[in-house]
Amino acid sequence: MITTGKERILIIAPHADDEVLGCGGLIEKGCRFKNQVKVVVIAVGEITHPHSHETVTAATRINELKEALEILGCLDFEVLYHDKDSLLDTMPKNELISKLDKILNDFKPTMVFIPLPSYHQDHVVLFDTCFAALRPKPGQLIKLIAMYEYPLISWQYQKFWNTGELYLDLSNTIQMKVDSFLKHKSQRRPPNHLISPESVKKWAEMRGLEIGLPYAEKYYILRSHIL
Template identity: 80%
Template sequence: MITSGLEKILIIAPHADDEVLGCGGLIEKACRYNNQVKVVVLSVGDIVFPHSNEKVLGTTRIKELEEALEVLGCSDFEVMYQDKDSLLDTIPKAEIIAKLDKILNDFIPTMVFIPLPSYHQDHVVLFETCFAALRPKPNRFIKLIAMYEYPLISWQYQKFWNTGELYLDLSNTIQKKVESYLKHKSQIRPHNHLISPESVIKWAEMRGLETGLAYAEKYYILRSHLL
């Protein structure tokens, strides 16, 4: 479907780097085929990361996001909150839902991709608010709503085994995905960490093995329509 050049694809991510970890291949392929892709990141902020013990500014995260998306061919992005990294649970959910409603009404996507919930409170808040914002409404037709994964869901208290599954072939775009992830310099972990560049490749290899491909991204269907 994304080879048509007719899709309007909305990707909603909790933090800058989740969009590449979950949907880097999808973004690259959709943009390469001239589909309209918009990335919305809910939160960045000044924060000290345990893996580096260094303070990273929100402005740095936004710059990294811009550079990462540039590698994938995407220039349409926005950051909803620039001072709420790891603090989304402090914002009234109704406020986030209202902002998401406006984005949906303005962009009018044909496909929407949201994160699987995980142990991180920001990911849980975003999943729940996206689920509310994407409720069925008259005159809003979205042909596909799906959840994307990222390595941190390996520590997940709820498993989504009862959804339909989609795989995206990354055989020709895995290097672009890794190149894009490397632009998130503040997020790079050692090779044996779940979200290292090496693990990005291993994760794609694992999903590829499940479906007979060299590399793949996996998505979980929440709602879809046959046309």
């Protein structure tokens, strides 16, 4: 489906690193086959991480994002807010929906990938606002809208079992996904944490086992149609 070179693939992520955790393989394959791939990260900002007690600046997060996407071959990205990390629930939703509407109108994607909501308030807000922005509209014919995973959906009170499922084969590209995640140095956790290079690989191995592949990414279909 993404091997034609004719797709316009839009990935919307709450924070820098979510795009690789959820869609690293998709970004790489989309770019490798000369499709137009755009990554929109909603929020970065200066924040002190509880796992490391280190303060990370917005500039650091953006630089990490740039380096991570370069490994995957993606040069088209933007960050909407430089001071809203973990604060999206304090914003008027109509402001964010308006910004997403503009991105959709300008980029005119054929495929859109949004985050599956998790316990994190930014992920919940972004899912809700993406769902609103992707409402059916005349002239906006998107052939696939799907949700991508975030490892911490393992702590999720609302399960998404009533959706179609898509898998992307990562058998030959899993190391590229791991290498890309490693560029998000400020987000790296210990090996036994769900957000670690080791767990990125284990998660892909788990999804691969579900369909008989060494490694895979999993997506949940919200809407799709055949042209």
